[in-house]
Amino acid sequence: MLARPSGGADDQDANDHDADDQNIDHNSGGTMTLHRHRSHRVGPVLALFAAATLLGACGTQAAPPPAQAPGSFDDGVGRIAMSADGNQHDEDDWASAPMALAILAHRDLQPNLVHYDYNNHIWDSSQDHVENMTESVQEGGERFGFDMSRFFDDTDPQRLEAGTQNLVEEINASTEDDQLSIVLAGPIETVWMALNAADPEARTHVECVTHGDDSFNQTHGAEEHDGHDYEDLIDLGCERVEIPDQNSGLGPIEMDFWDFLTDSGDENWEWLYSRLDLVGNGDVSDAGMVFYVITGEEESDRSELKSYFQSGSGEATSE
Incomplete structure (x- = not known):
């Protein structure tokens, strides 16, 4: 049985990384991003995204999302895991979580999402937060056609254990040619539990995607609950991927920006x-990490996201 850690710093030494295998980018915000394999995965996607943005600028009508998962696994994107809270502190997760699912579904990438644990603030919860986050994730997953057996509610001890084991298995399946991207949309603890239990060599083929620098999600577990922080994941060998804070482009905005969702006439987009309206401020900042994983775009904004949704299935179309 995989036990929940009692807290404290991890006692394992950091795995050494070969400097020749890494690229280091410094963006204008001072955040450092390290990545080994992303360039060969997202090159074709970036070309499609550029064409999609052009179509959006020309006024292409938004296409409704698929009702079920029609696609097959996309090797160019690779396996994706997500871990989010929403059950305490972060109301914006109620909007970001279903937006992230819609982003994936729009390119038929449902099969690429191999793990999603949510309500991952495992120390305590607010009941109304739990209810709202659970509805956003569960109904979003069903509406957008995901395999719900890969979704795990961390407020349920049995599902927490099952989810941890599932993530361990996905980490252990990782190789240089089959990398796993873990999107960190909540505190670090549940991901640390899985990484700590996984094969040390496999950990080096996992990237831990976060946004901002010393953000709440990166530090909260260690600072407030004697748990773990983002640096503890890196110490276990996970590849550091820190993109700029997504709030500047995908944070709060007047809700009328998102009217194109209701204007589409599609019940899933209306939902x-x-x-978003439940949160009330249009903040989908955490979804920017998923957008980065599938496009390579580190500093996306809501206009680019709108253009992406207006591009059919996330690809350029021709007459």
Whole structure:
């Protein structure tokens, strides 16, 4: 049985990384991003995204999302795991979580999402937060056609254990040619539990994607609950991927920006709008990490996201 850690710093030494295998980018915000394999995965996607943005600028009508998962696994994107809270502190997760699912579904990438644990603030919860986050994730997953057996509610001890084991298995399956991207949309603890239990060599083929620098999600577990922080994941061998804070481009905005979702006439997009409206400020910043994983775009904004949704299935179309 995988036990929940009692807290404290991890006692394992950091794995050494070969400097020749890494590229280091410094963006204008001072955040450092390290990545080994992303360039060969996202090159074709970036070309499609550029064409999609052009179509959006020309006024292409938004296409409704798929009702079920029609696609097959996309090797160019690779396996994706997500871990989010929403059950305490972060109300914006109620909007970001279904937006992230819609982003993946729009390119038929449902099969690429191999793990999603949510309500991952495992120390305590607010009941209304749990209810709202659970609805956003569960109904979003069903509406956008995901395999719900890969979704795990961390407020349920049995599902927490099952989810941890599932993530361990996905980490252990990772190789240089089959990398796993873990999107960190909540505190670090549940991901640390899985990484700590996984094969040390496999950990080096996992990237831990976060945004901002010393953010709440990166530090909260260690600072407030004697748990773990982002640096503890890196110490276990996970590849550091820190993109700029997504709040500047995908943070709070007047809700009328998102009217195109209701104007689409599609009930799934109308429901997505309702989750943004529940939060009330249009903040989908954590979804920017998923957008980065599938496009390589580190500093996306809501206009680019709108253009992406207006591009059919996330690809350029021709007459």
